[in-house]
Amino acid sequence: MADDNKSASSSASGTGGTSGTSGTGGTGGASSTGGGSENDKERSTGYHMGSVDTVISVEEVSKQVEAIAQDITQEQIDGLVAGEPYLTISGLHAGYGQMEILHDINLKVGRKQSLCLIGPNGAGKSTILHSIFGFNNIFSGKITVGTGANAVDITKMSPNEKLSKAGIAYILQDKSVFPGMTVEENLWMGGFLKNKPAEAKEAAEKIFDKYPRLAARRKHLAKVLSGGERRLLEISRALVMNPEILLVDEPSIGLEPRFIDMVFEILEDLQNKEGKTIVMVEQNAKKGLEFADLGYVLVSGEVAIAGTGQELLDNPNVGRLFLGG
Numbered sequence: 001m002a003d004d005n006k007s008a009s010s011s012a013s014g015t016g017g018t019s020g021t022s023g024t025g026g027t028g029g030a031s032s033t034g035g036g037s038e039n040d041k042e043r044s045t046g047y048h049m050g051s052v053d054t055v056i057s058v059e060e061v062s063k064q065v066e067a068i069a070q071d072i073t074q075e076q077i078d079g080l081v082a083g084e085p086y087l088t089i090s091g092l093h094a095g096y097g098q099m100e101i102l103h104d105i106n107l108k109v110g111r112k113q114s115l116c117l118i119g120p121n122g123a124g125k126s127t128i129l130h131s132i133f134g135f136n137n138i139f140s141g142k143i144t145v146g147t148g149a150n151a152v153d154i155t156k157m158s159p160n161e162k163l164s165k166a167g168i169a170y171i172l173q174d175k176s177v178f179p180g181m182t183v184e185e186n187l188w189m190g191g192f193l194k195n196k197p198a199e200a201k202e203a204a205e206k207i208f209d210k211y212p213r214l215a216a217r218r219k220h221l222a223k224v225l226s227g228g229e230r231r232l233l234e235i236s237r238a239l240v241m242n243p244e245i246l247l248v249d250e251p252s253i254g255l256e257p258r259f260i261d262m263v264f265e266i267l268e269d270l271q272n273k274e275g276k277t278i279v280m281v282e283q284n285a286k287k288g289l290e291f292a293d294l295g296y297v298l299v300s301g302e303v304a305i306a307g308t309g310q311e312l313l314d315n316p317n318v319g320r321l322f323l324g325g
């Protein structure tokens with residue numbers, strides 16, 4: 001833990017930016033699936049849970065997570081990976097402009113594994129995905145993709161190269177469909193981004209076969225879709241790109257339960273049937289940790305806890321702070 005950076009990071013968290021507002025859209029998150037009845041909600045405590053008087057602030061959650069943060073060893077991180085690591089982040093210091101947001105992040109995920117990042121607003125979860133995809137400044141550290149001798153250093157690649165050469169696709173936290181294009185054109189765009197338009201059309205048809213909901217709207221402009229339908233479209237477009245690694249920021253945000261389930265079903269398909277490696281951020285910690293093989297709790301730009309998804313679900317501190325338990 002880099003204590004000298006704490007103050008910088010906590011003031012950074014305060015600024016919140018757009019991420020803060022979208023994060024609090026935890027409407028679809030905790031409250032819809034976090035445990036059911038109104039009574040449950042009233043009793044629950046923790047981040048994003050419960051009634052107004054039981055909800056605790058981002059600052060308080062950050063303080064409490066820092067208090068229970070573990071010293072995470074390299075062995076522990078290695079031990080979580082099935083087989084050899086496929087995506088590796090080592091000693092990453094990164095941020096925006098001159099401001100360092102992430103302090104010495106180490107993360108590893110094996111091929112065909114999924115990893116979920118949880119943590120309070122402003123912790124730096126999206127910034128980890130930004131760093132992997134090349135959207136921000138990396139001050140030091142290294143990101144590699146691939147196993148053994150085939151591992152490629154992608155730290156300095158442009159986002160474009162990351163998609164075409166390293167097979168990384170990114171589903172952003174903020175809405176990213178092209179509103180003036182139809183649903184099918186949006187899907188085809190996934191292929192243009194990879195310079196494979198013909199394959200994209202084929203992949204789009206597979207998606208339409210599978211998701212009649214999107215098929216029924218294929219000639220509609222994306223801007224008339226509901227939030228849930230738009231999220232489906234965004235994830236489907238990433239499918240068309242046929243990446244090896246999928247970065248997904250807040251897949252369930254703002255969605256009602258049936259859409260949340262559908263989104264997680266797609267992700268499950270992607271991981272288990274198509275063998276994709278998934279790194280996701282999820283405000284709905286319960287859903288995210290139930291889905292993911294691995295879970296990391298991030299606070300103030302540092303990894304505070306790392307374990308299997310199940311270990312985190314069983315961790316009483318994680319339960320109290322993030323699962324409303």
Ligand SMILES: Nc1ncnc2c1ncn2[C@@H]1O[C@H](COP(=O)(O)OP(=O)(O)OP(=O)(O)O)[C@@H](O)[C@H]1O
Pocket residue numbers: 011012013014015016017019020021022023024096101119120121122123124125126127128
């Ligand atoms: N483009 C940017 N320029 C400058 N600062 C930024 C930018 N994006 C994020 N930050 C800052 O970096 C810090 C971490 O933000 P990040 O978006 O990674 O948090 P997060 O954990 O994803 O939060 P949330 O749950 O709200 O999405 C915040 O203090 C935020 O204000």
Ligand SMILES: [Mg+2]
Pocket residue numbers: 019023125126127173249281
């Ligand atoms: Mg975020």
